[in-house]
Amino acid sequence: MCLCFAHKAGFAMLCTQPYISCRASANTQVCLSPNRWVIKVYNEDNTSRTVEVPSDITAQDICQLFILKNHCIDDHSWTLFEQLSHLGIERTIEDHESVTEVQSGWGMDASSRLYFRKNYAKYEFFRKPLDFFPEHMVSASSETRETTNHSQLIQTFLNSSTCPEIHGYLHAKEQGKKFWKKSFFVLRRSGLYVSNKGESKEPRHLQFIAEFSDSDVYTLLSARKMHGAPTDYGFCIKPNKSSSPRDLKLLCADEEHIRTCWVTAMRLFKYGMQLYQNFIQPHQKQRGSPMRSISENSLVAMDFSGHKSRVIENPTEALSVAVEEGLSWRRKSCHRLSSHGSPSPSQSPLSNLAVHRAQPWFHSRLSREEAQRLITQQGLIDGVFLLRDSQSNPKTFVLSLCHAQRIKHFQILPVEDEGQLFFSLDDGHTRFGDLIQLVEFYQLNRGVLPCRLKHHCARIAL
Numbered sequence: 001m002c003l004c005f006a007h008k009a010g011f012a013m014l015c016t017q018p019y020i021s022c023r024a025s026a027n028t029q030v031c032l033s034p035n036r037w038v039i040k041v042y043n044e045d046n047t048s049r050t051v052e053v054p055s056d057i058t059a060q061d062i063c064q065l066f067i068l069k070n071h072c073i074d075d076h077s078w079t080l081f082e083q084l085s086h087l088g089i090e091r092t093i094e095d096h097e098s099v100t101e102v103q104s105g106w107g108m109d110a111s112s113r114l115y116f117r118k119n120y121a122k123y124e125f126f127r128k129p130l131d132f133f134p135e136h137m138v139s140a141s142s143e144t145r146e147t148t149n150h151s152q153l154i155q156t157f158l159n160s161s162t163c164p165e166i167h168g169y170l171h172a173k174e175q176g177k178k179f180w181k182k183s184f185f186v187l188r189r190s191g192l193y194v195s196n197k198g199e200s201k202e203p204r205h206l207q208f209i210a211e212f213s214d215s216d217v218y219t220l221l222s223a224r225k226m227h228g229a230p231t232d233y234g235f236c237i238k239p240n241k242s243s244s245p246r247d248l249k250l251l252c253a254d255e256e257h258i259r260t261c262w263v264t265a266m267r268l269f270k271y272g273m274q275l276y277q278n279f280i281q282p283h284q285k286q287r288g289s290p291m292r293s294i295s296e297n298s299l300v301a302m303d304f305s306g307h308k309s310r311v312i313e314n315p316t317e318a319l320s321v322a323v324e325e326g327l328s329w330r331r332k333s334c335h336r337l338s339s340h341g342s343p344s345p346s347q348s349p350l351s352n353l354a355v356h357r358a359q360p361w362f363h364s365r366l367s368r369e370e371a372q373r374l375i376t377q378q379g380l381i382d383g384v385f386l387l388r389d390s391q392s393n394p395k396t397f398v399l400s401l402c403h404a405q406r407i408k409h410f411q412i413l414p415v416e417d418e419g420q421l422f423f424s425l426d427d428g429h430t431r432f433g434d435l436i437q438l439v440e441f442y443q444l445n446r447g448v449l450p451c452r453l454k455h456h457c458a459r460i461a462l
Contacts, residue, residue, distance in 0.1 A: 037100055041066065041080075041114045041462065044374065049462035053099070060095035060278070066116050070460050076282045077379070077455070079119035085111040087245055088226040089218035089236055092119060094271060095278040107243050116462070120455045121379030123279040125264050129153045131381075131405075132264050134257065137168045157268040158276055163189045166265045167201070171230050171252040180230055180252060185209075187262065189269050192237065192249075210237040210249050212270040217263050223252060233259040237266075256380060257405045356387070356435040361456035363388045371400040372407050374457050380405045383454025387412070387435060397435065399425065403450040410449065412438065425449070 035055050041062065042048045051065065059080040067074050082102055083090040093102055099114070106112040125132040133153055156164050166187040171180040172194065184195040191211035195201065215237050220227060223234030229252040237249040253259035268275060356362050363371070366388040375384050384402040390411065397412040415422045415431060422431035423438055426448045432438040443453045 039099065039103070039114065041116050043116055043462050044377070044459050045461075047462055055100050057099055058095065059093040059097050059099055059102075062099055062114075063095075063116065066462065070462065072460060074282075077118045077120045077122065079117065079122055081115040081117065081119075083113045083115055083221075084218070084243070085113065087218075087238075087243070087248065088221045089238065089248075090115075090221060091216055091218040092122060092267075094267075094275065095281075096274055105240055105243070118378040118455075118458060120384055121260075121381045123275070124379070124381045125268075126154060126276065126279050128381075132257075133166075133261055137166055137258070137261055139165050139167060154268075154276075157265070158273050163269070165201075166262065167199075168258065168261075169254070170258075170262070171254075173227065173229070173250040173252075175246075178228060180228070185251075187265055187269070192266075212237075212266060214241070215239050216270075217266040219259070219263065220250070220252075231255075235259055235263050260380070260405060359387075359436065359439075360458045361386055361439060362435070363457070363459070365389050365391075367391055368398075368400075368409065371398075371409075374459075375400060375402050375407050378457050379455070380407075381455070382451045384457060385453045385455070386457040387439065397423070399449075401449060401451070401453065408450070 036052060037055050037057075038050055038052050039062075040048050040050045049066075049069075053062070053065070062080050063078045064074075066072070067078055072078065080093045080099070081090050082093050084106075093099070093114075103112075103114075130153070138153065153164065168185065169182055170185045171182050172185075173180050184199045186193045186195065186201055186206060192209040193206040194209055195205050196207055197205040200206075218236050218238055220229065220234030220236060223229035223232050227234060227250055229250070231252055231254055233253040233256050235251055235253075237251075239247050251262070253262065357364065363374070363386050366374070366386070368391065371386060371388055374386065378384060380402050382403050386400050388398050388400065390396040390398050393411075395414060399410040399412055401408055401410065410425055412423050412425055412435070413427070415424050415428045417431075420433075422428070422433060423435060424431050425438070425442075430441075430447060432441060439453060441447070442449055446452050
């Protein structure tokens, strides 16, 4: 017999018939049978899709399912998020976590949701640990009494006997009060502590705040507006079995990179080696995949321009040939558009731009605030970017780019020269025939930008 609850707008529905579908238009899971559930998943524009899944499905399994259903490129950055709207918080559901177990902690709240979107920063700390853990915030554990080797930082996190400490100042909201107090905090594997005497780490001065075996760390979606925090860089620790705002340990950092350090360290302290296994597992599968090895060994660059075809062995030559073929194809495409009645580049500064609107990195009429929110959601690592229409000047475009965990905006100006239209980021010194050429160039060259374009922010329709 299947005993399950499905709820909507505050009422519960009990299913007692064996293996009978028990459905309701709620945001939580619905039990179809002891081993089958129906869950609803959302994307950035709040469109949703309902799927039937086994009861033991993990977050990684859900991501793989939606990657296949939506024909997405699997770059290992697709992530499942848990968002608790009534609390104004969200977190990354780790790839190994059971989705039905996560949802079972939601209780009767119908505002909780699962979101499917990219998170380029999910495992970036394994690749570039120094970007995530500032040296002044890391010290050796008091148990080891050794100097922390910052270059081997991740190994010390994964090894319980050499676990480092994270320390620094945070704002904390007093329980039952409206104001926030700035204090010195210490993070150890045993939990989070606050010092009641300056920066002292002596046991008699440290007050226990929370541990992580039965808790998770969340970021605050609207720290200032909803929680009255002094900055936007809020996060909290929430017990797994509680959905009450009174049980949240609300914290706030002065800068984004400080919040990122605390949140990442808490994830590592809780899951340790499991996170590293989640990180390397997709790469191990790829190396063992016959399809991948066949394609890598059989696809080569070819030159068909002469009387006889030849293999291009020089990587630099192969790249230049590929770029030239791409430019030639684009010129032919623009010519076909013009010959079928579309305006030529010389007729209007915006007329030859339709080709870029189909690109996944272009987001049309996106405001500055929305662009920042989208990039933040998909990971504040170097090279995450998108292009959008300028809100202040309709004839220009804006490149929004993340660098050093800060989002910067660069104006792309149209430049007309002898009846032809070009686009430039550096006042016309470097010119491009369209936005696709511009993006492709800065994906290979940093130029006037602080870093190369690496990961584009994409939105999908579920």
